[in-house]
Amino acid sequence: MGPNSFSLAQGKTLAIVGQSGSGKSSLVQMIAGLKTPTSGEIYIKGKPLSSLTQQERCRSIRMIFQDPSSSLNPKIRIGRILAAPLALNTSLNEQEIEQQIKETLSLVGLLPDYLDFYPNMLSPLQQHQVALARAMILNPDIIIADQIFAMLDISLRFKIVNLLLTIQQKKNVSFIFVAHNMNLVRHMSDRIIVMHNGLIVEDNTTEAIYNAPQSTFTKRLLQSDQPDYRK
Amino acid sequence: MALLDIRNLSIDIATAQGKVRVIDKVSLTIVEGTIHGLVGESGSGKSLIAKAILGVHKSNWTVTADRMFLDSTDLTKLSSDERRKIMGKEISMIFQYPRSYLDPSKKIFTQIKEVLPTDTLKQRFMDKIKRTSTYSTELRIKELLHKVGIQNDKTVLASYPHELSEGICQKVMIAMAIANNPRLIIADEPTTSMEAVTQEQILRLLYKLNQLHNTTILLLSNNFGSISNLSDYISIIYCGQTVESGSYKQIMKHPMHPYTEAMIKTTLNFDESHNHKSQLYTLPGSIPSTNKLPIGCRLGPRCPRAQSTCVITPQPVNYKGHVIRCHFPTLDDNKDANTSQRN
Numbered sequence: 001m002g003p004n005s006f007s008l009a010q011g012k013t014l015a016i017v018g019q020s021g022s023g024k025s026s027l028v029q030m031i032a033g034l035k036t037p038t039s040g041e042i043y044i045k046g047k048p049l050s051s052l053t054q055q056e057r058c059r060s061i062r063m064i065f066q067d068p069s070s071s072l073n074p075k076i077r078i079g080r081i082l083a084a085p086l087a088l089n090t091s092l093n094e095q096e097i098e099q100q101i102k103e104t105l106s107l108v109g110l111l112p113d114y115l116d117f118y119p120n121m122l123s124p125l126q127q128h129q130v131a132l133a134r135a136m137i138l139n140p141d142i143i144i145a146d147q148i149f150a151m152l153d154i155s156l157r158f159k160i161v162n163l164l165l166t167i168q169q170k171k172n173v174s175f176i177f178v179a180h181n182m183n184l185v186r187h188m189s190d191r192i193i194v195m196h197n198g199l200i201v202e203d204n205t206t207e208a209i210y211n212a213p214q215s216t217f218t219k220r221l222l223q224s225d226q227p228d229y230r231k
Numbered sequence: 232m233a234l235l236d237i238r239n240l241s242i243d244i245a246t247a248q249g250k251v252r253v254i255d256k257v258s259l260t261i262v263e264g265t266i267h268g269l270v271g272e273s274g275s276g277k278s279l280i281a282k283a284i285l286g287v288h289k290s291n292w293t294v295t296a297d298r299m300f301l302d303s304t305d306l307t308k309l310s311s312d313e314r315r316k317i318m319g320k321e322i323s324m325i326f327q328y329p330r331s332y333l334d335p336s337k338k339i340f341t342q343i344k345e346v347l348p349t350d351t352l353k354q355r356f357m358d359k360i361k362r363t364s365t366y367s368t369e370l371r372i373k374e375l376l377h378k379v380g381i382q383n384d385k386t387v388l389a390s391y392p393h394e395l396s397e398g399i400c401q402k403v404m405i406a407m408a409i410a411n412n413p414r415l416i417i418a419d420e421p422t423t424s425m426e427a428v429t430q431e432q433i434l435r436l437l438y439k440l441n442q443l444h445n446t447t448i449l450l451l452s453n454n455f456g457s458i459s460n461l462s463d464y465i466s467i468i469y470c471g472q473t474v475e476s477g478s479y480k481q482i483m484k485h486p487m488h489p490y491t492e493a494m495i496k497t498t499l500n501f502d503e504s505h506n507h508k509s510q511l512y513t514l515p516g517s518i519p520s521t522n523k524l525p526i527g528c529r530l531g532p533r534c535p536r537a538q539s540t541c542v543i544t545p546q547p548v549n550y551k552g553h554v555i556r557c558h559f560p561t562l563d564d565n566k567d568a569n570t571s572q573r574n
Contacts, residue, residue, distance in 0.1 A: 020426045125517050150424070153272040153453055153518075154497045158511040165508055180427050183456075188508065206507075221427065 001026055001198030003040060008191065010141065011172040015185040015206075017221060018195035024178045027195070028144050031176065032063045044141065055089045062135040063144045066151060068127035072119040078130055079115035085137055100137060107167060108133045124152075128160055136167065145177040149184060161188060182222060186210055194218045234263040234447050235284070235415060238298035242279055242471075245291040248522050254279055254471040255529075258547065258554070261415070261464075264445045266438070268462030270455050270494065274518055276471040277451040281417045284449075285322060286314035301415070319346065323408040327420040329400040333392040339403055340388040343372050346407045375406040380436055398429035405436060409446070416440070417449045422457065434461055456498035459483065467491050470519065470529040472544075477553035487553070487560035489534050490514070528558070 001023045008014045016024045029035045031042060033049070042049040044060055052060070065071040072081060082104065086097045102112055108129040119127055128148075135143050145164075149157050161184065168175060179185050185192060185206075192209045194202040194217055201215040213219045242254035254276045261267045271277050283294050286306065299306040301321060306314065326332045334342055347368065376384040379402045392400055401421060408416055418437060422430040438461055440446045452458040459465060459479070466476035467490065475488040486492045496512045516533040525531050527542035534541065536559045545556045 019428060123517055123520075154455065155272060155493070155513050156517070158497060158513045159517075162510050162513065165510065182427065187511070 004198075004200045006193055006200060006203050008142070008174055008176065010174055011168065012190040013168065013175040013177070013188055014191045014193065015189035016176065016178045016193045016195060017180070017182070017185055018217070019221075022195040023198035024195055025146055026198075028063075028146050028176060028178055031142075032061055032144050033057055034063075058085065058089045059138045060140055061142045061144065062138065062140040063146070064131050064135050064148055066147050068131040069119065069124070071131060072127060072134075074118065074120055076118075077115065078117050078119065078122075081119070081130065082115075082134055082137055085134065089138060104133045104137045107136060107170065108163060125156055125159055128156075129163070132160075132163065132167070136171070136173070139171070140173065142174045142176060145175065147178050147180070149179055149181060157184070164188070194221065233260045233300075234302055235259065235261040235449075236298060236300045237284070237296060240280065240283060240294070240296040240299065242276070242283055242288070243293040243295075245293075246522065250293075251521055251524070252471070253521055254283070255544070257468065257471070257473050259466060259473075259476075261447060261449055263414075263447055264441070265463040266441050266448045266450055266461055268458045268465045269449060269451045269468060270453070270458065270465060271468035272453050272518055274470070274521070275468045277453075277468060278419055279471075280468075281324065281419050281449070281451060284417065285318055285324060286311065287318070319413070320348075320411045321413055322415045322417060323411065323413040325401070325404050325408050325416060325418040325421050327423045328397075329404045330392050330395075330397060332404065333400060335392055337391070338388065339390055339392070339395075340372065343375065343388075343403070343407055343410070344368055346410050347371060348411050375410055376403075378409065378440075379403075379406045380432070381406070396429075397425055398432060401425070401429075401433050402436065405433075405440075409440065409444075412444075413446070415447045415449060417451070419451045420453065421450075423453075430457065434458070437461070455494040459498065467494060470524060472529050473547070473554075473556060474530065475553075475555045475557075477555075481553040485553070485561075487550075487555045487562065488557045489536050489561075490530050492561070528556070 082101045110129050189206050196217045202218050237259040239256045243250045243252050373384050465482045467474050475491045493514050514533045527544050531537050531541040540558050545558050547554050547556045
């Protein structure tokens with residue numbers, strides 16, 4: 001894979017699209033720190049990622065995983081799930097932690113009553129809200145979402161899209177997300193990266209990609225989206 | 232002509248909390264040679280209906296239907312042995328996650344061979360005498376694979392399911408489903424968990440099967456956008472109740488149920504004025520779990536048009552083949568409810 005270069009401004013959304021095996025997931029995992037690049041450097045706010053401590057990195061970049069029912073620990077309550085990142089990465093005292101948890105919960109649209117619940121007591125949408133709250137609790141600069149929409153029902157998908165858009169407006173956070181549904185990508189993103197075989201074949205603003213796709217891979221992706229059988 | 236005619240199919244499942252009516256009086260008429268889309272979100276009971284049609288339900292289910300005819304055979308009157316014979320020959324099914332439905336310990340060749348129609352003893356005897364197996368198994372399998380668009384049949388046949396991609400596995404599943412030339416194929420979310428390009432290939436293949444071989448397909452999906460322009464008829468189901476069914480044109484041009492209207496908005500067409508990053512339209516609330524189903528119209532608590540009468544289950548009303556179950560549908564001026572056709 002690579003060499004690849006791209007940039008993302010604050011408060012903007014970057015979508016990474018491409019066929020499976022094109023290296024989308026590896027790319028976001030490298031940004032999140034789950035994989036280490038063999039060469040090259042990722043800069044965040046002008047600082048190289050490798051110079052940051054683990055804690056600074058956690059505070060800056062957060063990741064949401066595909067299935068919240070498996071990414072949330074079923075044995076601990078929501079309150080502890082949300083307190084853990086604060087206790088590990090900040091020096092807040094107990095009251096401040098509680099305050100931060102309550103603020104984040106209201107940001108994602110959950111009531112504080114849910115703090116005593118276990119994840120499996122919540123509906124799928126609420127589980128997603130908790131996963132999002134866990135990502136937002138450290139007020140990160142970037143949130144990475146790896147194919148969180150793929151498994152969702154259409155109405156649930158829209159609810160989460162709405163929630164992400166509201167949060168972005170309120171907190172001016174940047175999103176990086178990997179997705180298949182090109183219509184959704186068009187709606188949510190400001191910038192799109194098209195990948196093929198580990199390389200970025202196209203990197204442009206959403207409007208430019210949709211109005212004048214340059215590479216054949218991009219064209220194919222756009223065509224496959226809503227094929228018309230009735231011709 | 233109706234190939235499959237189901238009237239008032241209900242499924243009750245015995246649970247620890249008592250009997251739950253998961254499917255509530257669903258009627259489905261599938262016309263021969265068409266693609267019928269059955270759209271509903273997960274948990275709405277699409278797969279349960281498919282299983283009830285095949286007769287592969289578990290012992291704690293009670294399936295009742297006023298009428299369940301496959302052409303002229305009454306499925307409700309058949310014994311499970313007779314149902315088993317229909318399965319695979321008259322009706323065959325394609326599942327989601329094909330890799331999990333193929334046997335991981337057997338090569339594709341063996342698996343396809345198993346589903347091929349067995350020759351009669353007489354035929355086998357004649358073949359031996361003539362010493363010419365004119366229409367050998369290999370040839371038939373090869374032909375099947377070519378039908379579903381697998382070109383490198385030799386490598387695919389010699390592989391195990393885990394060595395193949397999800398898309399190829401689904402094609403193999405489709406090949407196995409059409410091996411006996413069934414009259415009806417039930418495709419249960421055949422494209423979930425596939426990427427866009429493969430999804431399109433599989434749907435196009437199903438469409439071609441329908442066009443070239445006149446196979447009737449019941450296509451189950453949770454994504455209205457991906458199958459709507461493929462289907463000739465569409466039924467929409469919410470929490471085990473059919474809310475609306477009709478031809479493609481009727482549903483797309485004149486949706487009458489608030490749930491259908493919401494579903495059509497989810498297709499996200501960018502021809503209309505859609506503001507970038509604006510909030511998308513969704514119904515309030517979320518799908519109730521099966522043990523907390525509301526009485527009456529199950530959309531009631533989420534419906535923008537709900538009134539007090541909605542606690543009574545609405546009866547299906549037929550507007551020239553466009554059947555709808557709602558107390559307050561969107562009506563056109565030129566549409567009169569043909570109330571005599573209530574069923």
